[in-house]
Amino acid sequence: xxxxxxxxxxxxVSGLSRAMILFLMAxxxxxxxxxxxxxxxxxxAFYMIGAYMAFTxxxxxxxxxxxxxxxxxxxxxxxIVGGIVEVTLxxxxxxxxxxxxxxxxxxxxxxxxxxxxxIWGVDLRIVNLPKSxxxxxxxxxxxxxxxxxxxxxxxxxxxxxxxxxxxxxRFGKVLRASAEHRDMVGLLGYxxxxxxxxxxxxxxxxxxxxxxxxxxxxxxxxxxxxEIIIQCFxxxxxxxxxxxxxxxxxxxxxxxxxxxxxxxxPNFAMAFLFILAAVIIIFRPYGLLGKAA
Amino acid sequence: xxKSKRSSFLVVTLVLVFALLFLLPTSALAKKxxxxxxxxxxxxxxxxxxxxxxxxxxxxxxxxxxxxxxxxRKIELITRDTKFKAxxxxxxxxxxxxxxxxxxxxxxVSSSCALAVSEFAKKKKKLFMVHIARSHxxxxxxxxxxxxxxxxxxxxxxxxxGYFAATKPYRAWYIIGDDYEYGHSIADxxxxxxxxxxxxxxxxxxxxPKLKETDYTxxxxxxxxxxxxxxxxxxxxxxxxxxxxxxxxFGLFEKVPVFAYALGDSLFPKVLKQNMxxxxxxxxxxxxxxxxxxxxxxxxxxYLEYTTKMGKPDPYPSGIGAFGGYCSALFLTKAILKAxxxxxxxxxxxxxGMTIQTAIGxxxxxACDHQAMTPAFWGQVAKxxxxxxxxxxxxxxxxxxxxxxxxxxxxxxxxxxK
Numbered sequence: 022x023x024x025x026x027x028x029x030x031x032x033x034v035s036g037l038s039r040a041m042i043l044f045l046m047a048x049x050x051x052x053x054x055x056x057x058x059x060x061x062x063x064x065x066a067f068y069m070i071g072a073y074m075a076f077t078x079x080x081x082x083x084x085x086x087x088x089x090x091x092x093x094x095x096x097x098x099x100x101i102v103g104g105i106v107e108v109t110l111x112x113x114x115x116x117x118x119x120x121x122x123x124x125x126x127x128x129x130x131x132x133x134x135x136x137x138x139x140i141w142g143v144d145l146r147i148v149n150l151p152k153s154x155x156x157x158x159x160x161x162x163x164x165x166x167x168x169x170x171x172x173x174x175x176x177x178x179x180x181x182x183x184x185x186x187x188x189x190x191r192f193g194k195v196l197r198a199s200a201e202h203r204d205m206v207g208l209l210g211y212x213x214x215x216x217x218x219x220x221x222x223x224x225x226x227x228x229x230x231x232x233x234x235x236x237x238x239x240x241x242x243x244x245x246x247x248e249i250i251i252q253c254f255x256x257x258x259x260x261x262x263x264x265x266x267x268x269x270x271x272x273x274x275x276x277x278x279x280x281x282x283x284x285x286x287p288n289f290a291m292a293f294l295f296i297l298a299a300v301i302i303i304f305r306p307y308g309l310l311g312k313a314a
Numbered sequence: 315x316x317k318s319k320r321s322s323f324l325v326v327t328l329v330l331v332f333a334l335l336f337l338l339p340t341s342a343l344a345k346k347x348x349x350x351x352x353x354x355x356x357x358x359x360x361x362x363x364x365x366x367x368x369x370x371x372x373x374x375x376x377x378x379x380x381x382x383x384x385x386x387r388k389i390e391l392i393t394r395d396t397k398f399k400a401x402x403x404x405x406x407x408x409x410x411x412x413x414x415x416x417x418x419x420x421x422x423v424s425s426s427c428a429l430a431v432s433e434f435a436k437k438k439k440k441l442f443m444v445h446i447a448r449s450h451x452x453x454x455x456x457x458x459x460x461x462x463x464x465x466x467x468x469x470x471x472x473x474x475x476g477y478f479a480a481t482k483p484y485r486a487w488y489i490i491g492d493d494y495e496y497g498h499s500i501a502d503x504x505x506x507x508x509x510x511x512x513x514x515x516x517x518x519x520x521x522x523p524k525l526k527e528t529d530y531t532x533x534x535x536x537x538x539x540x541x542x543x544x545x546x547x548x549x550x551x552x553x554x555x556x557x558x559x560x561x562x563x564f565g566l567f568e569k570v571p572v573f574a575y576a577l578g579d580s581l582f583p584k585v586l587k588q589n590m591x592x593x594x595x596x597x598x599x600x601x602x603x604x605x606x607x608x609x610x611x612x613x614x615x616x617y618l619e620y621t622t623k624m625g626k627p628d629p630y631p632s633g634i635g636a637f638g639g640y641c642s643a644l645f646l647t648k649a650i651l652k653a654x655x656x657x658x659x660x661x662x663x664x665x666x667g668m669t670i671q672t673a674i675g676x677x678x679x680x681a682c683d684h685q686a687m688t689p690a691f692w693g694q695v696a697k698x699x700x701x702x703x704x705x706x707x708x709x710x711x712x713x714x715x716x717x718x719x720x721x722x723x724x725x726x727x728x729x730x731x732k
Contacts (some may be wrong), residue, residue, distance in 0.1 A: 028539040035531040042529070143361040145552055145585055147559065157565060163538070166563035169531065238563070239528040240555040240585075242358050248526040280532040287521040287536065 027161030032280045038169040040276025041176025045231035046249060047256040047268040048183060049224035055263020056200045056220045059111065059122050063129035064253070065246030067225045071099045071232025072241050073137055076146050088151030092233055099229025100222045107221040112214065134243055146241040168237065175234055179227065183265050196220060200263055255298045261311025270309055347390035348383070348656050350375075350646070351410030353421035353431060354446075355398040359552030360423045362581050366632045367445055367639030368393065371420075373620045374643035384650055392416060396427050403427035407434050417656045418443065418646060425449035425495040432461045441658050445642035446634060449499040453685040454724055455731040460658070462665055462679065464642025465634075466599045466688040468499040469719050472575065474690035474712040475500075475546075475597050476507020479573055481710075482595075484544035486518045488537055490557075491548025493522035500575045501548040507717060518542050527553070530560045538569065547574040554582070559589050567591045578691060580630040583703035590695065590704045597692040600633030600674060603701065604691065604709045613640075613673035630702075637673070641686060644670050645679055674711075682721035687714035 046068055053061045074095035082090050106129065114121050154171050157164040187193035199206045199216060207213040239245070252275060260271030275294055282290030301309060352371065354364045371391055379388040392414055394406035403422055407430075410416045419435055419442040422428050428447035435442035436458045443462050444452055450469035452461065489505070491497035501520075508515055519540040521533050537545065545566070549557055554577060566572065571594065576582075578598030583590045602614050614631060617640075621628040631637060645665060650656060653664035666681035678687045693706030719727075 028535065031535045031539075032532060035535050038531060039529050138357065143357050145359050145362055145555060147555065147585060147587075147589065149588070150563075157563070163535070164565040168563065235528070238556075238560060240359065240552050240559070242552055244358060244526070245528065248528060280535075283521065283532040284536045284539070287523075287533070290532075291524065 027163060028284070030161065031163045031165065032284050033277065034165055034173075035169070036277040036280030037273070038172050038276075039279060040272040040274075041173050042231060042235050043249075043252060043256050043275055044176050044269050044272035045179060045227055045234065046253045047260070047272055048179065048265055049227035049231075050253055051257045051260065051263055051265065051268045052183075052220060052227075053224045054257070056196050057115065057217050058203075059115070060119060060126065061224070062123060062126035062250070063106075063133065064126075064224070064228050065248075065250030066130050066133035067099050067103060067228035067246075068232040068249060069137060069243075069246035070102065070133065071095050071229030072148075072236040072239075072245065073141050073146070073232075074098050074229070075233035075236040076141075076148050076241055079148055085152065088154075092230070095233040096226045096229035099232070100226035103225025103228075104218060104222045106225075107218050111221065112217075115217070130246065133246075138243055143243065148236040148241070150237045172234060175230075179230075180265070180269050187265065192219075252294075255294065257308075259298050259301050259308055261308030264308070264310045264312075267308055267310035346387060348387050348418075348650070349390050349392060349414060349416040350418045350420055351407065351414060351416035352391055352393045353396055353403050353406045353410070353419065353427070354393065355423050355427070356393070356395045357397050359550070359555070360398055362551055362585070363446055363579075363632060363635035363638075364423050366628065366635035367423075369621060369624065369628075370617070370631075370636045370639035371445075371643045372624075373617070374640060374647055376620075378647045378651075384654070384656065387656075389647065389650075396422055396424065398424050398427070400424070400426045400430040404430045404434055407431045411438060411440060416440075418658075418661075420445060420642065420646070422447055425452065425499065428452050429456055429495070432456060432458070435460045439658060441646075441661055443642050443646050445639050447496070449495045450503055450719075451495075451499065453683045454719070455727040457683050457685075457724070457728060459662065459684075462645065462662075462684040462686075464645045464679070464686050465638035466690065467685050467718075468496070468503045470685075470688060470714050470717055471597060471599060471690045472500045472503025473507030473510070473717040475573060475575060475692055476504045476509070477511050477712055477717055478595070478597070478692035478710055479504070479508050479544070479546070480510075480512035482544070482571070484571065485515050486541075486543040487515060487546060488518055488540055488542035488544075489520040489546045489548065490533060490537060491522060491546075492525050492550050492553045494525050494550075496550055497522065497548045497553075501546065504546055504548070504573075504575070523553075525550070525553070528556060530557050531564075534561060534564045534566060538564070538566065542570060544571045544573060547572055547577075549574075551576075551581070555585055558582075558586060558591055562589055562591055567594055571595065573597075576634060577695070578693065578706050579633050579635075581632050581635070583705070584630070587703070592695055592697060592704055594695050595692060596695050596706060597690060598633045599688055599690060600631070600637035601691050601706065601709065602630050602633075603705055604693075605674065605711070607673075609671075609675075610673040641670065641672055641677060641688075644672070645686070680718075680721075683724045685718070687718060689713055690717070 050064050053059050075091050078091040154168045157166045256271035256275050260267030278294045279290050282293040356364055375389045396403040423446040425447040428444050432442055445465055448468045450467050453463045489501050491501050523533055573595040575597050577596035617631045618629050649661045649664040653660035665679050669676045669678045680687055690712045691709055693709035695704050696707040697704050
């Protein structure tokens, strides 16, 4: 069978779409760790809520704009939930050790899992693609669904917007300062508590958005958050905790390693990623773009 | 005078007490329920099958109880959720046996859970009736005296799929499936059947994404790069749904014929709706619309009536869930009545060789391996006028005798496994 070089390009695009999903998730994760020094295991739960919200909303908003309105509403609901969680629960453990954070956020996973079970039941759910994004693009004799390009577009837009937020706005400057020296920022009169809430809200908004965006391509089930969160942690650690560009780089690496791994040795695709992550951490313990704490 | 009156009073009291002691237990025993411990996964994708299976169990048990039970003893079903984990299945089975003191164990949807509980049942010498899990090892290499299966084995259904695929002109095959016990079992058996009934077939590639994979995109592109003549999909319920959705996006079905095990089940068109792929080949163990016999229509009506009474009317019984559960429950309850006992050894003896009459004809429980000899159905998914969602056309019903491994092969595999 002759080897078709266009396959490489197709695999690259599929790796790219996978990378963008991971980036949307990982960006929220790395933001929370960078600024607030909190390891948020519950991030996968917000992704799951976003997906289930998208399901319910698309059931009711059936018009042509339904999906787009869903993309606006679903992450908003998720970030409100995130805000409540931050104010009532997370605030109490900021100064405490990491182990306590892990315990709390891990417990939240179970709580949310059961809440979703109570509200939505245990049946499999699917979300349909919006009509405007159905169809596919042809290149080199292969078909690639338009929706995956949409995902790539959303990921890129989020990356650029986050960068602008952090580099160009006052809020972004204060965020970066807090990541470096929380106490100093507090001494300067900024409301660090309120800042943290905003950051957490932003992170959960990103998590909810990634859930809503990926929903039409997968089946919704309990525990879907757990499946993706492990890969997100790899992405964030490889890229460097607290660094948005690191998250993007890590996600790109993860996506492509997996995509090409499947082409070469499908049984080891996942192993390649973990081996690569281990190697990177050995040589650069703070991740590719991370800095020493 | 007082002393004799007191002593006679004592005697009467003692007689009454002894009478009560003897009468009460027997009457209590007559009311003591027969307990069946049903371990299964009621969370996640598998619940789509286990819930209808449980409904079917209740249907059979209610009838058994309404007919007077076993000399007045009624069956009580106790369920436990395994969350698709073998460790949980095992601990629940242990708790059911030691604490609840169940007379029989039943379950599960997951093949790995079934194997774990089966080993436990073997040690404890308790009967375990498998009602959904498909791995051939359950009644094959890992089978034993105490495990029975009232639903098909991959050794029957997978091989029947291979037999069906052998009638089509495809030579170069790509196999893709969930990387766990069930996926590998239905793929291995399919390949066994295909190579047995057709020569010169070759496998151009295979891929085994992990069980909870959400994104099959890189697998789909790698698959299409190999340019196979046909593809065999060996996924569990949730994997199949995700894979079908994404494969449809990629136009896989227009490029290459796909054979999907279990996609013929009524669950999938209900969940996938407009994502249901048309034109692909699918198999299942039961179809609510084929054969179009009186017996099948009666079963569908009975199931609808029962589910309506429970508040969730279901006019299209699931083969994997409802029918598998129904047959397994029927085997067990009939055997209890035939043995006139709940003692494990007597029920085993009654079950071996027993035939039940079902909507799709008689099904026999083979004595040598305790596997129900079930027919398999394969066909092509199509939009048929008059049907509420896409169903199969050109259905081929393969009788079990044609494809089931021989008793000798089973015995050899069990010897080799020791």
